[in-house]
Amino acid sequence: MVPIYFAGIDIGSTMTKVVIIDDDENIVSQVISHTGAEHRRLANKVTEEALKQSGLSFDEISYVIATGYGRINVPFADRQVTELTCHARGVAKFLPSVRLAIDIGGQDSKALKIKDGKLIDFVMSDKCAAGTGRFLEVLAPTLGLRVEELGETSLRATKKIKISSTCTVFGQQEVVSLLSDGEPLEDIVAGLHDAIASRVASMARRLKVEPDVVLTGGVAKNSGVAKALRESLKCEIFIPDEPLLSGALGAALLGKETVLEALEKGEPVKRGEHRLEEATFFDQVE
Amino acid sequence: MVNAAGTGLIRVKEIYRNREQRVKELKAEGKTIIGYLCIYPVLEMLTALDLVPYRMFGDMDETITSADDYLPTMVCPFLRSVLDLGIKGKYGFLDGVVMAHICDVGARTSHIWDVAVKTPYSHFIDVPHTDRKISRERLKELLQDFQETLEIFTGKKLTPAGLKESIELHNRQRAMVRELYDLKKPDPPLISGTETLQVMIAINSIPVEEGNNLLKEVISEVKERGDDVPKKSARLLVWGPVIDDIALIEMIESLDATVVMDDTCVGSRDFFADVPLTDDPLDGLAYRYLEELKCPRTFRESNTDGVHRGYKADLEARFGYLGDYAKEWNVNGAILQVPRYCDSHGYEVPQLKDYFEQISLPNIYLEHDYSKAALAPLKTRVQGLTEIIG
Numbered sequence: 001m002v003p004i005y006f007a008g009i010d011i012g013s014t015m016t017k018v019v020i021i022d023d024d025e026n027i028v029s030q031v032i033s034h035t036g037a038e039h040r041r042l043a044n045k046v047t048e049e050a051l052k053q054s055g056l057s058f059d060e061i062s063y064v065i066a067t068g069y070g071r072i073n074v075p076f077a078d079r080q081v082t083e084l085t086c087h088a089r090g091v092a093k094f095l096p097s098v099r100l101a102i103d104i105g106g107q108d109s110k111a112l113k114i115k116d117g118k119l120i121d122f123v124m125s126d127k128c129a130a131g132t133g134r135f136l137e138v139l140a141p142t143l144g145l146r147v148e149e150l151g152e153t154s155l156r157a158t159k160k161i162k163i164s165s166t167c168t169v170f171g172q173q174e175v176v177s178l179l180s181d182g183e184p185l186e187d188i189v190a191g192l193h194d195a196i197a198s199r200v201a202s203m204a205r206r207l208k209v210e211p212d213v214v215l216t217g218g219v220a221k222n223s224g225v226a227k228a229l230r231e232s233l234k235c236e237i238f239i240p241d242e243p244l245l246s247g248a249l250g251a252a253l254l255g256k257e258t259v260l261e262a263l264e265k266g267e268p269v270k271r272g273e274h275r276l277e278e279a280t281f282f283d284q285v286e
Numbered sequence: 287m288v289n290a291a292g293t294g295l296i297r298v299k300e301i302y303r304n305r306e307q308r309v310k311e312l313k314a315e316g317k318t319i320i321g322y323l324c325i326y327p328v329l330e331m332l333t334a335l336d337l338v339p340y341r342m343f344g345d346m347d348e349t350i351t352s353a354d355d356y357l358p359t360m361v362c363p364f365l366r367s368v369l370d371l372g373i374k375g376k377y378g379f380l381d382g383v384v385m386a387h388i389c390d391v392g393a394r395t396s397h398i399w400d401v402a403v404k405t406p407y408s409h410f411i412d413v414p415h416t417d418r419k420i421s422r423e424r425l426k427e428l429l430q431d432f433q434e435t436l437e438i439f440t441g442k443k444l445t446p447a448g449l450k451e452s453i454e455l456h457n458r459q460r461a462m463v464r465e466l467y468d469l470k471k472p473d474p475p476l477i478s479g480t481e482t483l484q485v486m487i488a489i490n491s492i493p494v495e496e497g498n499n500l501l502k503e504v505i506s507e508v509k510e511r512g513d514d515v516p517k518k519s520a521r522l523l524v525w526g527p528v529i530d531d532i533a534l535i536e537m538i539e540s541l542d543a544t545v546v547m548d549d550t551c552v553g554s555r556d557f558f559a560d561v562p563l564t565d566d567p568l569d570g571l572a573y574r575y576l577e578e579l580k581c582p583r584t585f586r587e588s589n590t591d592g593v594h595r596g597y598k599a600d601l602e603a604r605f606g607y608l609g610d611y612a613k614e615w616n617v618n619g620a621i622l623q624v625p626r627y628c629d630s631h632g633y634e635v636p637q638l639k640d641y642f643e644q645i646s647l648p649n650i651y652l653e654h655d656y657s658k659a660a661l662a663p664l665k666t667r668v669q670g671l672t673e674i675i676g
Contacts, residue, residue: 069666084670119674120648124667206636 008251011070014106029054063255090250092117104219111204154224157190197228294503326386334452341490343530363656382407463557479545
């Protein structure tokens, strides 16, 4: 039997992720690239890169699902599914016993309640940067650090400094004042991680936290935030090897399910345009 | 789409686009126009005295500027918007206003109105917040007080017979609205959520008798419809306070969802309970406005005799009617929509979510900014709900 392939593309506010799987659900290719203003238009390039890696042509991809903020303007997708459903599916593949998934992305954070691998409830925060990766992106330069260095730095903290402000802009002012007070850098960073974790944890608690808990999104790569979240939720938190990919992986898996369901029912698969072209913008679509 | 046989829905859309046109015409004819906020001012008393009630709304497209001089920015954006429009002179055609203690901000808005806007007549009804017998007696006294101020303002006497006649007229409107909502029970419904809201806003903008004629036309038109409303997977119940613009419902219905039922205060909430005709009409009014109107501004619990019956019984006492709606309208998901800082509805959300979980109804909580521009990010949440429903 000729293997068939499914692709998921997750266009987030900061990063665009593509995953291609085969019909045994093995990942044959994965690409993570910056979204940016122009990259959004060029989502097809990221997909081409993923195809190149796997040695596949676009025609060999049976089904494409687009997700994330940029999901609307992807001409080569057969279907659009929210990042909520896709993340839940991707996380359940990583850990089938998951009941709560927390995703801290560049623009929003969300908590997903999952039962038997399916999304059953969720909360999202996207009004304010304070519980997101942007909070750390804004504050890192103030501390003279790169975002990637924050996690390790905070693990060297000897005490925790309470960052009282939950607002990114005021948080920056508070950090500047702590620096001028001579507080150690690592203690301040640990305080920032606590602030982000407590904000996300209180959002997640609205869903009544039940283990197992999985953390995904770019911020999951920050070991300091993960540690603070473990302490705040008082439970173990599992992190996939590549926490950025759960949305794209979930999209690819849902694509496979869509095709199988149609085949089982003997119905034709509902397809989108399935053309590997540049994405258009919202106003051009609507 | 409109049935060729009737013009009811066309008229509805005209009124929706230009709400104040009819009352301005009536004012030019010498009628007295009384603005009111929310569903607690007793309209039956206004109609009985030949006053024209006009529901006051905000404007999601108008940036709030002038109201910030009087109300803090972290309170209900709807009430801030209403006050803002008042200060900017957009309610200049009103001869008076009636407001009630819906919430603290609503109460203050009433008092600030007298300072910042001023209308020849104004009255504030301090409606009690529990549904106990003593509160009902108190509300009756407050309605007597309201009646006296209206009589002084109009120079007319409000007779029990006149009031009863007005109650019957308003009850007729309520029955017709329920008839319209019955047309939302089939799948697909005969009228969409967006159209329903337009109808409700229209009848909140014209005298009750004209509203009844309009409803009659709309109902017969909608009954004759074919497949005007598309079939969608999600049949939703929308809960929350005032929705005075179709933007939110339109956004929901642009997805795989139809709003088939609501419990909002421009929608069904004010129309699903009649005023009983009692010997003293004020008894029936006090009963209906306090016990039958299911708004979170009135505290309701199963403990009416000092005996606590537990959380489940409390949830049933507070939200059981929503479970009935869900069954009757074959609802498979709910949206709890609340404009930011609406405390009285916000307080209900955790318990209401528990209740919906108890009856296995998927639901989401949508907090919004009372601004059309801020609706776009909410679309993902609504789409997420439709995906949960499947």
